Structures are given as structure tokens and as C-alpha cells.
Amino acid sequence: MSSEQVPASAWNPVIDEIRWVIQIRRHLDEEEDEETGRPVCIFNVPKIIIANKPDAYIPQQIALGPYHHWRSELYEMERYKVCAAKRIQKQLKTLQFQNLVDRFVKLEPRIRSCYHRYLDFSGETLAWMMAIDASFLLEFLQIFTAKDGKVLERVSSRMSHLVDYEGRRSAHNAILRDIMMLENQIPLFLLRKMLDSQRPSTQEADEELSSILMGLCKELSPFKMMQNLPHIHVKERAHLLEILFYVLIPKLELTNDINESEEVTIEVTIKESYGNAGHVRQLLNMIWGFMSSLKRGPVRYVKQALVSRPVKLVLKLPWKIITKVPGLSMLKQPIEHLFSSSQDKEDAKPEDENPTDNSNRPPSVEEITIPSVTELIDNGVRFSATNGDLSTISFDPKTATFYLPTVTLDVHTEVILRNLVAYESSIAIGPLIFTRYTELMNGIIDTEEDVKMLRNLGIIVNCLKSDGEVASLWNGMNKSMKLTKVPSLDKVIEDVNKYYSSRWKVKVGKFMKKYVFGSWQLLTFLAAILLLLMTAMQSFCSVYTCARWFNLKTLE
Secondary structure (H helix, E strand, C coil), X not given: CCHHHCCHHHHCHHHHHHHXXXXXXXXXXXXXXXXXXXXXXXXXCCHHXXXXXXXXXXXXXXXXXXXXCCCHHHHHHHHHHHHHHHHHHHHCCCCCHHHHXXXXXHCHHHHHHCECCCCCCCHHHHHHHHHHHHHHHHHHHHHHEEECCEEECCCCHHHCCCCCCCCCCHHHHHHHHHCCCHHHCCCHHHHHHXXXXXXXXXXXXXXXXXXXXXHHHHHHCCCCCCCCCCCCCCCCCCCHHHHHHHHHCCCCXXXXXXXXHHHHHHHHHHHHHCCCCHHHHHHHHXXXXXXXXXXCCCHHHHHHHHCCHHHHHHHHCCHHHHCCCCCCHHHHHHHHHHCCHHHHHHHCCCCCCCCCCCCCCCCCHHHCCCCCHHHHHHCCCEEEEECCCHHHCEEECCCCEEEEECEEECCCHHHHHHHHHHHHHHHCCCCCHHHHHHHHHXXXXXXXXXXXXXXXXXXXXXXXXXXXXXXXXXXXXXXXXXXXXXXXXHHHHHHHHHHHHXXXXXXXXXXXXXXXXXXHHHHHHHHHHHHHHHHHHHHHHHHCCHHHHCCCCCCC
């Protein structure tokens, strides 16, 4: 960090030490206030997340609150903050702006308790900083006042070059992104106090603020098709990002419990699937069904050979005896793999992992194994858009329909999504639902073609320049602090994978890839057998008449 980014007080460590001691003594002498018992709500974004895309977490236009206040590249916006404070002062009927700052000074312990980082500011400096920043933020948010389902523009020309509801000005969009960053939040109760000083009653002030925030959520919500947004109780929320988070996240009954009985059942099924005597019969029945449709040519001779006595005798032999025959033992695992649905579930896991060792470990990003949109559609899965939130995500196995909420992606979306994920990871009050949703979208979207298909189906509304940008957006959202199991979404992923793996096209493809194309030994063995059979057939037909041997008429 350069000297320009460090507060002036940090240049004198003696003053810092004295201030620190004074603050500690004062906090120890103060009686415990129930307000200071509130949990931290404004966090530092972990470095591992910021490193992935710094511009999505570090404000680029304006600093609100103490975390980025002294950054020199953002300080040019300070004059707009002061101008907003002057306009607020004119609207105060019975108070001066200094009186408002004095009220904030009394709230110093409550303000400090909201921040995760230690704030190296005096109480008066912190109060002035919050009063100025809150003035600007409150005036900026006026354009989102919702009334009768519409949004009214209530900002005069004083800030017209910065504030533009139509979103045509880059400065407006940059400010809008900055105010929704986790490290750029200021406590919501300060906005309530400021608005309360301008309105006749606290109730009227809360209703106006709730209307403003409702308009903001409608503007920034990725799920713009949600029919009913929940009512915003401004007393219960800490800041703007938290309000948007609880508007988007459904109230679901969540649990981290793992059903151990299901895991044991799967493991037993896998073990019992080996040694099944019906695998050879299933394989030959499948081949016979395919060849039955072919009635002409040399295939007739092969069909006669398959129903001959030697082949029937082989089918009557126990499976364990067959697999002991030299050369045939290598066919045991491929045939069992092709006809074992339990084996498909095992193959979905990384090959180098032991499922019994990792059964209680939360899944990582790499473990979200789900086919892409293109692969799912090619194998019979249909996608359908819903007008709702994350609770509408589901999969219907009967109709093979994958339901996903319509998501709108614009210039604000990536910053919103990333900071919501960072906030959810920081509070860690339960399973990370929103993080899991981003991982699901990351899993099913690999290329521009996947985005194009979802866009044509109405699941993605793309307001960006290209489908490639959308694919990069989802594929880049793979960094989070903590992952956990979300039963509702994990069940959907499991059902989709189960349906996909049950398709014969997928089974044969996996079989061929793993045991045919991936095994030179098997290919060599099959080639040798085929060459031997062809040589034997040629030698036989050169001595005897094949049609006479099979008791068939000469082909016309």
C-alpha cells in the first residue's frame, strides 16, 4: 500500500498508540450496550476471492465507509459527497448538520460493531465520515423510489451527470456497482436516522426507505421475473447487500445431515452387481435384437451361429466359470459396467478418491459433476424457465424437464453475484444456497453454445455484448471460502445425473471410452479374435458350401 492510500494519522505511530489506548479504556469503562452485541455484518473479502477478480470487490468510483475512504484515486468524489451533505442540511428543519453528526458520535460503539476490521479513527472522525457518506448514498438512492409499481426519478440536475436511471452513463453504473460491494457497505440504521430527521415521524421515514430499497432490489435483482418480492423490514437488515441477499434467497428448510443409510445401500449394490450371471445373456440379447432387424446378406449366417448348440451351452455355464477362461476374464468388468446402474454412480466420482473416506466431507467445486446444457439436451432433457427464485429449481424425471429461474445478466450482474457469494461465505449461517446455485450454472454452462440454448429457452436474458461473455461470467465464478451441501439443489443435481446416466447412448459412450478406446489390450484381443474367426470362416467356406452347412437356400 502506498503512502497516499494510508490515512494521515498512520504516519505518526505515537498518536496511533495514544488513540488506541484511549479507545480501549473508554470501551472498557462503558457499560455494556445491547446494541454492541449485534454480530458483524460488514466483512473484508478474503484475499483468495479478491485475487480472482479484484475489480468486482474493490470500489472503482466511490468509497463508502471506512475501508476504502483514504484511497487517493477515489477521493475526487468527496466533493460530490459534501455537496449532498449541504443539500441534506437545507432539508433539516429543526437540526443543523452538526447535530446529526453528534447523534452519530453517540452511536459510535454500534457503528464499530458492524465492521469486521478494527477502525483506526477517532469517534468524531468516524461520525463525520458516516454522515457525509450517508448523505450521498441517500440522495443517490432517491431515483429508486417505488410507487404504484413504478420507479420515479427524483434527482435534480445537480447530479444529473452522475445519476441516470436509464443506465446510459458509465459513472452511474460504476457507482451502482460500488454501492453493492461488500467492503463498501455502511450500516442501514444510519440512513434511517438521517431520513428520520427529515420526516415528521419514524414510521413515515421507514416506509419511504423501504420503498426506495424495494426499487433498488427490482433494479439489481438477477431474477427480474420474480412475481412477488418479499416486504423489506428496514429495522431487521444491516445494509444494502444484505437486503438484496435475503430478497433473493428463499426460506427453505435446510440440513447438513448426510443420509448414511443411502450411502451404505449404494456401496452394497455396487459390490453385489459383480458376479451377476445375467450379464452375458443381457449382452447377447442386445446384440440379437439389433441383428434381428437385418435379414439379408451374410448376417443370416452369423444369426445361425448364435443360436447353435455351442453358444447355447456357453450361456448355460455360470458366469464365474466363464470369466476364468483365459482371454475372457478381461471382458468381465466391461460387461458388468455396461449393465450396472450402480456402477454409473461410482463412475461419477473422481477415480482417485475413496468414497468411504470422503462421505462426510462437504463437496468441492470440482465434485459438482453434471453434464453441460448441450449434452443434456442431446440426451432428452428439456429445459423450462420459471418466474421465481432459487426455490423453483427442480427436475421432473417423468418428463425429463429441468426447471431453472430466468436470470438477467447485465453490466451489474457479475459484481452483484460475486459479492453475494462473498457475503454468504462470510456470514456462514447455513448451507450456501446462492453459492451452490452459481456452481450449478457453472457446471451446466461450458461454451457459448450452452448459453445460446438457455437464451433461446428464456432461462438467460443476455444484456451483455455476447454469449461468450456470459459463459466466461459463469465459468469464472468458482472461488468461494467454504462449500456445503444444500439438500434441495443437491437432490436436483443427483436426479439429473441419474437420468443422464440411465440413457443407453451415455452408457455405451462411457463403455466405449473407458474399456474400448482406453484399453489397447482389449482392442488387441478383439482384433485377434476377429481375425481368427474370419480366417476360420474363409477356410471353412473354401472346403464346404456355407449354404449347405447351415441348411439354407442359395441367396438370389
